[in-house]
Amino acid sequence: MAYRNFSLEQLQAIDAAHHLHPFTDHKDLRQAGTRMIARAEGAFVYDVDGNEILDGMAGLWCVNVGYGRKELADAAYQQLQELPYYNSFFRCSTPTPTLLSRRLAAIAPEGMSQIFYGSSGSEANDTALRLVRHYWALEGKPEKNLIVSRRMAYHGSTIAGTSLGGMPAMHGQLHGAVPGIIHVMPPYAFEHALAGESDHDFGIRAARAVEAAILEAGADKVAAFIGEPIQGAGGVKIPPASYWPEIQRICEKYDVLLMLDEVITGYGRTGEWFAAQSMGIRPDTMTTAKGLTSGYQPLSALFVGDRVAATLVDKGGEFYHGYTYSGHPVACAVALANLDIIEGEGLIERVREETGPYLRKALSEAVSGHALVGEVRGYGMLAAVEIVKDRQTRERFANPGSAGTVVRDHAVAGGLMVRATGDTMIMSPPLIWTREIVDMAVERFSRALDAAEKDLRRD
Numbered sequence: 350m351a352y353r354n355f356s357l358e359q360l361q362a363i364d365a366a367h368h369l370h371p372f373t374d375h376k377d378l379r380q381a382g383t384r385m386i387a388r389a390e391g392a393f394v395y396d397v398d399g400n401e402i403l404d405g406m407a408g409l410w411c412v413n414v415g416y417g418r419k420e421l422a423d424a425a426y427q428q429l430q431e432l433p434y435y436n437s438f439f440r441c442s443t444p445t446p447t448l449l450s451r452r453l454a455a456i457a458p459e460g461m462s463q464i465f466y467g468s469s470g471s472e473a474n475d476t477a478l479r480l481v482r483h484y485w486a487l488e489g490k491p492e493k494n495l496i497v498s499r500r501m502a503y504h505g506s507t508i509a510g511t512s513l514g515g516m517p518a519m520h521g522q523l524h525g526a527v528p529g530i531i532h533v534m535p536p537y538a539f540e541h542a543l544a545g546e547s548d549h550d551f552g553i554r555a556a557r558a559v560e561a562a563i564l565e566a567g568a569d570k571v572a573a574f575i576g577e578p579i580q581g582a583g584g585v586k587i588p589p590a591s592y593w594p595e596i597q598r599i600c601e602k603y604d605v606l607l608m609l610d611e612v613i614t615g616y617g618r619t620g621e622w623f624a625a626q627s628m629g630i631r632p633d634t635m636t637t638a639k640g641l642t643s644g645y646q647p648l649s650a651l652f653v654g655d656r657v658a659a660t661l662v663d664k665g666g667e668f669y670h671g672y673t674y675s676g677h678p679v680a681c682a683v684a685l686a687n688l689d690i691i692e693g694e695g696l697i698e699r700v701r702e703e704t705g706p707y708l709r710k711a712l713s714e715a716v717s718g719h720a721l722v723g724e725v726r727g728y729g730m731l732a733a734v735e736i737v738k739d740r741q742t743r744e745r746f747a748n749p750g751s752a753g754t755v756v757r758d759h760a761v762a763g764g765l766m767v768r769a770t771g772d773t774m775i776m777s778p779p780l781i782w783t784r785e786i787v788d789m790a791v792e793r794f795s796r797a798l799d800a801a802e803k804d805l806r807r808d
């Protein structure tokens with residue numbers, strides 16, 4: 350490997366000189382030095398000095414089948430040799446996106462049998478936004494074009510993705526959002542439930558914020574509601590069971606399309622192929638990426654439901670939209686091999702019946718009584734821990750996000766990669782984790798909490 354000729358210090362110096370990173374304060378990074386991950390195997394990543402870190406985030410919520418899968422490397426290599434690239438424009442296709450589409454249609458929620466490809470979740474959401482607005486225009490209702498989303502949603506980082514998302518800091522740098530996107534409260538009981546309000550009632554109330562937005566704008570002006578089944582980057586916010594059925598009822602009542610963003614939840618993470626199936630959601634469009642190739646290649650798939658697809662096909666003429674890499678043959682070949690692994694190794698059943706419930710239980714038993722912990726929640730291979738100063742009152746530490754960073758830094762130093770979103774610690778491990786690896790992660794996380802508590806109480 351080329352990097353072996355370089356020391357860590359040399360790599361860091363080169364990185365600081367030339368590499369602009371995503372979501373990074375560069376002055377801060379250049380002082381601290383970049384962490385260089387050089388290789389990975391199974392559930393672990395290794396930095397250039399050989400230090401082993403248990404990857405509690407599956408890369409960035411994506412390496413569902415774990416690292417070092419030769420089948421995926423072979424699929425890419427074979428496809429690269431046979432046909433490294435051809436486009437899907439101008440009445441062409443190549444065999445792998447064609448066959449992947451059939452495969453995806455077979456595992457999709459009912460009535461979602463049409464697939465549009467991109468290279469990222471952001472691109473897929475951009476496509477979805479264009480498509481739903483185009484749908485209503487084709488239906489003779491171009492004024493039905495507003496989108497209702499939620500605060501703290503993450504739908505990507507392009508201008509459309511950022512506009513659809515509800516991250517205040519990102520909107521602050523947008524300098525002109527895509528018009529017509531309304532944001533309402535997220536179903537985040539830990540912060541928004543009223544004293545004494547049941548989970549069920551809070552879920553209904555949070556869903557009715559969507560209804561209120563539709564009524565205020567006028568149903569004839571609202572094209573769609575967009576949401577992640579579980580808000581991921583926003584802090585693994587798991588809605589009460591009452592939320593999605595109520596959203597579904599509202600969308601149907603006002604004839605508002607339901608755009609589901611399954612970029613994180615797709616491909617087994619919730620214990621079904623898609624969270625739509627785990628939670629009984631019937632979307633009109635469904636955005637997926639990440640776990641589709643387990644991150645081994647960049648690829649997104651937007652699933653389009655029969656209703657929207659029929660209008661697009663029958664009345665649409667040409668849809669002036671597409672990416673050079675839509676249906677990239679190498680990425681699609683890797684996706685096919687990846688789906689074979691997920692299915693062949695029974696990873697979805699394992700998450701649903703064994704490791705998902707075990708992760709939640711083990712984490713909860715180990716840390717829910719800890720002085721820094723306000724709540725532990727989990728769903729499939731997703732988990733979150735709320736860091737608070739006072740367990741009883743749920744008061745946070747001063748400087749939002751600083752306590753989360755302290756816990757995160759201790760966890761990473763102790764050999765566990767986790768993320769902090771503000772003061773919410775989040776975990777999204779590969780689906781290949783066993784109970785033993787869950788135990789290892791929970792132990793390392795507990796130790797990080799103890800170390801963080803010393804730091805935080807001292808300050």
Ligand code: PXG
Pocket residue numbers: 409468469470471472474503504505506510577581582610611612613638639768
């Ligand atoms: N939708 C959801 C739900 C996502 O989580 C995207 C869309 C955009 O996908 P691309 O492939 O364009 O990145 C995502 C991506 C984080 C973090 O800090 C999360 C994502 C991306 C970058 C950082 O947790 N999710």
